[in-house]
Amino acid sequence: MSQTEIGLIGGDCVGKRKRSCQQPRPDRRRRALLGGLTGWILSPILFRSDPARAAVGDGVNASKMRAQAGDQFVFKTGARKGEVITIADVAFGARPLVAYPYDPIEGVLRNGSRLNQILVLRLAEDSYTDKVRARAVDGVIAYSAICTHENCPVTAWHSDDQLFICPCHETHYDPKNGARVVSGPAKRALPALPLTVKDGVLTAAGGLTGRVGRRKRT
Numbered sequence: 001m002s003q004t005e006i007g008l009i010g011g012d013c014v015g016k017r018k019r020s021c022q023q024p025r026p027d028r029r030r031r032a033l034l035g036g037l038t039g040w041i042l043s044p045i046l047f048r049s050d051p052a053r054a055a056v057g058d059g060v061n062a063s064k065m066r067a068q069a070g071d072q073f074v075f076k077t078g079a080r081k082g083e084v085i086t087i088a089d090v091a092f093g094a095r096p097l098v099a100y101p102y103d104p105i106e107g108v109l110r111n112g113s114r115l116n117q118i119l120v121l122r123l124a125e126d127s128y129t130d131k132v133r134a135r136a137v138d139g140v141i142a143y144s145a146i147c148t149h150e151n152c153p154v155t156a157w158h159s160d161d162q163l164f165i166c167p168c169h170e171t172h173y174d175p176k177n178g179a180r181v182v183s184g185p186a187k188r189a190l191p192a193l194p195l196t197v198k199d200g201v202l203t204a205a206g207g208l209t210g211r212v213g214r215r216k217r218t
């Protein structure tokens, strides 16, 4: 495997922990809010009644909650940081995008925890397992961006083998097969996020399929 085949996922800030990388600029956030307004107008009742959507009680910081059914996604980094991601934004065969979930009903960007980062990509559907295909929309699939070994962000992409790579200890994950571990020290696949599309906007069809990041220490 040559290093030249491996690219960083999601632009300049991925993997860094600078505050500027984690907090969308106010103007971008406004754009995200405006972008989500359409979804808010068109589909609020639908997702309020979705049983897969967790209730937000008093004192719960919704920005720290993991992705919920009905959430949209916004670019985490790059020139379009803070903008809502449409299905057309996810180019076939391109490097995965890094996104934060965005609740268009409550206007909440879920960037309160770095564990909420999501990888979004689009590969050939006929390369997917049946389970992965069932969670995809037009070939677009999504996974937690947090390594299940020691919680590093998964920031590299092997374009020839189409594998995610965690740079911390080199775990490789196969997104075509449920992000199962191909090699490296991690023991669990990255949790997946089922997708749908609403008025062209990429939208979570349910919650994550498993716990994000490493298992709780006992």
Ligand code: FES
Pocket (backbone or CB within 6 Å): 147, 148, 149, 150, 151, 152, 166, 167, 168, 169, 170, 171, 184, 185, 186
């Ligand atoms: S934290 Fe990802 S391989 Fe160790």
